[in-house]
Amino acid sequence: MTGEPTRDDMMAVLARQKAAQLADGPPSEALRAERLDRCIGLLVDHAEAIAEALNADFGSRSKAVTGLTDVSASIGPLKHAKANLKAWMRPEKRKTTPAILGLFGAKAQIQYQPKGVVGVISPWNFPVNLTFAPLAGILAAGNRAMIKPSELTPATSELMKSMFAKAFSEEEIAVFTGGPDVGQAFSGLPFDHLIFTGGTAVARHVMRAASENLVPVTLELGGKSPVVISESADIKTAAARIMAGKTLNAGQICLAPDYVLAPETKIGEFIEEARQSVAKMFPTIKDNPDYTAIISQKHYERITGYVEDARAKGAQVVELNPAGEDFSQQPYRKIPPTLILNPTEEMAVMQEEIFGPVLPVKTYRKTAEAVDYVNAHERPLALYWFGTDEAERDHVLANTTSGGATINDVIFHVAQEELPFGGVGPSGMGSYHGHDGFREFSHAKSVYSQIRKDIGPLQRMRPPYGPAIAGYLKGATRR
Template sequence: MTTSVEPTRDDMQRILERQKAAQLAEGPPSEQLRLARLDRCIDLLVDHADEIADAINEDFGSRSKAVTGLTDIAASIGPLKHAKTHLRKWMAPEKRKTTPAILGLFGAKAQLQFQPKGVVGVISPWNFPVNLTFGPLAGILAAGNRAMIKPSEFTPKTSELMKAMFAKAFSEDEIAVFTGGPDVGRAFSGLAFDHLIYTGGTAVARHVMRAAADNLVPLTLELGGKSPVILSEGADMGLAAARIMAGKTLNAGQICLAPDYVLAPEGQVGAFVEEARGAVARMFPTLKDNPDYTAIIAQNHYERITGYIEDARAKGAEVVELNPAGEDFSQQPYRKIPPTLILNPTDDMTVMQEEIFGPVLPVKTYRGTQAAIDFVNSRERPLALYWFGSDEAEKEKVLTQTTSGGATVNDVIFHVAQEELPFGGVGPSGMGSYHGHDGFKEFSHRKSVYSQLKKDIGPLQRMRPPYGPAIAGYLKGAVKR
């Protein structure tokens, strides 16, 4: 597969103009056309499943075909099928009550109509390059839009494959893909889309938001942050450790929703470490040449993560490497890092300051639920929060007194798989949300339409000059406590 010449801003601008012109000329697409576009996406994923797995494995250096099948292919087909199932209901106008209600009794109507926004720009990341391209398309296409896509330069084989895939099934007037490096990304984010969704890091998101501001482009930002895990006193430590480490080692922790640090009750850290050690050994008896254990995407990310470990060790943390076979990782054909626990981390360590995005997990102790809540609230609002335990009152206290994009109770990450729940961050972890019906609404213009009474009844007449006793009577009833 050869890499294409990088597009210029003018190249992308021409496609944007073509897509906008086609959208205006053809009008909102019918239900049948939207269903057909969703079907074409599903067919692409099914027909190219093996090629996708091979491309992602090559981009990462080592990534399990099963992981790609689960997280990139099946996880993309699910939302597309969900959108197909519910599309007709989503497209129907939503009735609202009139104000005052008496107008509705006489035949006035209020409703929301869902219009396509037009052309939606999609900037997708490298960690789940296919899912985080096709997943948003479920809502974008269901809402009747066209799309322009900028996939990550960190997964060049996958990005070029997706470009070829979309070109087979869609005209450039419907969906166009632009591959290339940071210069392409910068030019892309400055285009006058009707909506732009960016998935990636918070630092880059600030630049995307500034670029979008020049054209007042509405944004959906799916970011990340340091998502905490709170283990309650009554948590089942074996179950919690198994689920936490499954989430932390999936894709080697290169997930925006990966648990970023654990808050454990005083006296229970040792139990968590041993249960985590056992969980890793059951999942990965070996790591170095195990195709089930994912490599770090690039050398600079590998050095960043190992730098966190060395910084923590130098500043006094206890570093526990979960390496079941005791393998030597100093020489390896990939960029694999064993699951690593950082015990007793302090706030001056970079591992507690930066989103880790790797298989490293700090474990801090706390004394009392309020202390754990206060620690979470002292930091930027995360994309997710995870709580393990059985005390319902404690669970409600944690959920109501902390703010996060979403939460999963007694597991990690799983709330993102719920198509009936919106997925998104808050503040530094993102803005806007999508998935399911919420995705359809995110990528739709919700137009308010009021249909007035045909008959000019008295209450309507009194609103017009000349003002006199009639308006005075109305105001006397309206301006009161």
């Protein structure tokens, strides 16, 4: 194939994958485990090449960050799926209705079947992890996959294409690289399931395209994930953990803390502790390989535009620049961690997902104000709360809705393989990771096995109807 793949090219591969799935039948536990092993092997063998490709795509990205977030964070889910595969594949027993039928030998169960071929549209911020982590559930469930990685990370996307080609036939896993036109055509293919990770605006187009073929979708999006700092919080620890999360990958994370709600009495302390934590992590930034660049000039201008818009509209801008470096001229696209104090609703930084190292900080007087503020906006992918007041913690969790939450840290809930990861409403739908990923990419088939003997209660359910069915209905319709 030369040039970008066409819709017909991709349809041909999809047809071959579906035909192979039908011809071969549901893969055995051994084959599923072997496919997971092949993925693990690809990541281990290409760890250095992955780091180099991502550094080239970003302009500057730490090998340690890539090793942590894209390589090891992908191997973990694959190993977890392999270790639990046998248990996940077992039929799930359910009780019969009415229960008396179970006493006579009737059985009810859920059998988990492969859906077939799953389409994967992965993003640029963690392109390897957000391709391989979904594959843990997809392959464990017995499916085949077609992958469309991001055009914003061309070196990494081409690397993954060559990696998969080494270990999998095109009938098992196929990768299609290309620009937005390829992505648009890909999202409209008649997959058996489609998972998209990216922005909410693009997700609307993806979901619309998938709906033409009634393809079920998993949408992993983002939004403005809030941090609520309690009066009871250890501000030093909170600031260090918040800024670590905000500066990881330069804030280009769907789960990055998007704004902070801090008590009025703690705002000064938070700013100072944030400043010190950044200085400790990044004594310099401009030429520091540990600090990631912004992925493209377009995104760089978008983020710096948020800062200038906030400044022009009266916000106090605090640049956390320990070495006082000049960022007006630089070989990459680095933005120092920046606090936006006293932001207002008309500022773009409070309207759009930031996806960069810029952190608005608002104040509140009572916990109810913070809860009301969160609830006045779209439901986020995550919510973070810091403190020791358990009653307040429970109140915030119970009275807000988010895809997930981490207490006394940020982002870490995504690393828990036994917790489902997903959004709610504008921040996504569906969830995966661990057992929940296996279920997400499986068809849960309900199977009922009737008792062999045609006993009286069964006979009474058939015509001619008489006193027996009347007696049953009388009992069944009581309060």
